[in-house]
Amino acid sequence: MTDSKNLEVCGSVMDGVAEKGGVLDSPTKKTTVEYNVFPIRWLVLFIFVLYSATNSMQWLQYSIIQDAVVKYYGVTSITVYWTSMVYMITYIPLIFPASYLLDKTGLRITTIIGSFGTCAGAWLKVFSVPQDLFWLGFTGQTVVAISQVFILNVPPRLAAVWFGADQVSSACSIGVFGNQLGVALGFLLPPMIVRAQGTVEEIGADLQFMFYLVAGITSVLFVFILLFFKAAPPSPPSAAADFGSSLDSNFLKSIQKLLTNRNYILLLISYGLNVGVFYAISTLLNELVLTYYPGANEDAGRIGLVIVVAGMIGSVVCGLILDKTHRFKETTLVVYAASVVGMIIFTFTLDCGYIAVVYFSSIILGFFMAGYLPVGFEFASEVTYPEPEGTTSGILNACVQIFGIVLTLLFEWMLGAAGDRWANLALCALLALGTAVTAAIRPDLRRQAAQNKA
Incomplete structure (x- = not known):
């Protein structure tokens, strides 16, 4: 069974470049063709x-229980934070070969590679529980981090290949939702499983259980991907996807075009600032919360969960809004400005003494800041069409990793040197700067124009 769609499509053209080799020949403009x-x-x-x-849930697996890891393995706090930042560092040099591989081999091959790496890294951590084997756990974390390069730039491409023009923004937001779901679990599960106040033996047993749990889940998913994950549908889902199959993309030329696109460069800066701030807060959330609420280890994890769950809801809401209105510039600007407001509220309620208030302010912060993730993806594909979505989102995420590393290290330094209030205000100022940069982006909606011509 299939759902039929006529050529008269009017939605976002995120499906601009379809999976090579899995679609029909491009239709002529005057012929009415049904797409399935x-x-x-x-x-x-x-x-x-x-x-x-399963990949993103391991990003904060160590840093959200930083105090327990320091106590058990006898390493420094900054060493624990590097288990989070290794995700950012490995992404930067590897995204270009990963984007090239996605462009040339398709969704299935890259997904199998990423799933295998995620599974293998999780199993390395299973054997890292002895107190002198933290290096092995860090190695496993690095393998999982490397596997991330085969994940983050996939949602816009998967939406392009499989979904029609009236569902593509929603499909992209659901794809991003997976990353956010994992981050939410990463905030929630480790503080629940690992008893920070327990004895060294209890912490070791808890770590062993947590590592086995994650390794088991990733193993099952790897088998599911081998059996059921397909590269592309039998025929293209829309006119733009059909046209995209006829394009012979040149990877290096695409990068050159992207890096000379004024709107895309501005979006790289604004997107990097927003998500970089989110990374900094997520990595150091445990320290932020415990500063004012000693012993609230589980609350730190739950507050992180609240931020991400609110962002998951924000992502889906924004995706639906984009599918209905196609107002990319306006939606991006409003969500960004609201992130500034959310960060200001979070800054001035953190030390109020009532942790319930911190939960509430985290909802506002998360809804807009984490909800911005798919909006940035969509806007980027609009202003860069018909360049491959995998390359567009890959460079976008590489920029995010650079900002994430710099802002996390800056935030960590400011927390020690000036206190959390000034550190958080610095992040507010950076978000305000990002809002101004977003306002300077011209709404050159190339996908919209291509779809309207169709």
Whole structure:
């Protein structure tokens, strides 16, 4: 069974560049052609969401229980924070070969590689529980981090290949939702499983259980991907996807075009500032919360969970808004400005003495800041069409990692040198700067123009 769509499509053209080799020949402008979207697309998207979640849940696996890890392994706090930042560092040099591989081999091959790495890294951590083997756990964390390069730039491409023009923004936001779901679990589960106040023996047993749990889940998902994850549908889902299959993309030329696109460069800066701030807060959230609420280790994890769950809701809401209105510039600017407001509220309520208030302010912060992630992806694909979405989002994420490393280190230094109030205000100022940069982006909606011509 398939759902039919006529050529008269009017939605976002995120499906601009379809999976090579899996689509029909491009139609002429004067011919009315029916395009089919296949129900299996939802299974493919669902598997990807779970796979993405199992990778991102390991991002904060150590840093959210930083005090317990320091106590058990006898390492420094900054060493624990590097288990989070290694995600950012490995992404920067590897995203270009990963984007090239995605462009040339398609979704299935890159997804299998990323899933295998995520699974292998999780199993290395299983054997790192002895107190003198933290280096092995760090190695496993690095393998999982490397596997991330085969995940973060996939949502816009997967949406392009499998979904029609009236669902593509929503599909992209659901794909990003997988990463956020994993981060949410990363905030929630480690503080629940690992008893920070326990004895060294209890912490060791808890770590062993947590590592086995994650390794088991990633193993099952790897098998599911081998069996059920498909590269592309039998036929293209839309006119723009059909046209995209006829394009012979040149990877180096695409990068050159992207890096000379004024709107894209401005978006790189604004997107990097927003998500970099989110990374900094997420990495150091445990320290922030314990400063004012000693012993509230589980609350630190739950507050992180609240931030991300609110962002997951924000992502889906924003995706639906984009599919209905196609007002990319306006939506991006409003969400960004609201992130500034959310960060200001979080800054001035953190030390209020009532942790319930911190939960509330975290909802506002998370809804807009984490909800901005798919909006930035979509806006980037609009202003860079018809360049491959994998390359566009890959460079966008590489920029994010650079900002994430710099802002996390800056935030960590400011917390010690000036206190959390001034450190948080510095992040507020950076978000305000990002809002101004976003306002300078011209709404050159190239995907919209291409779809309207169709």
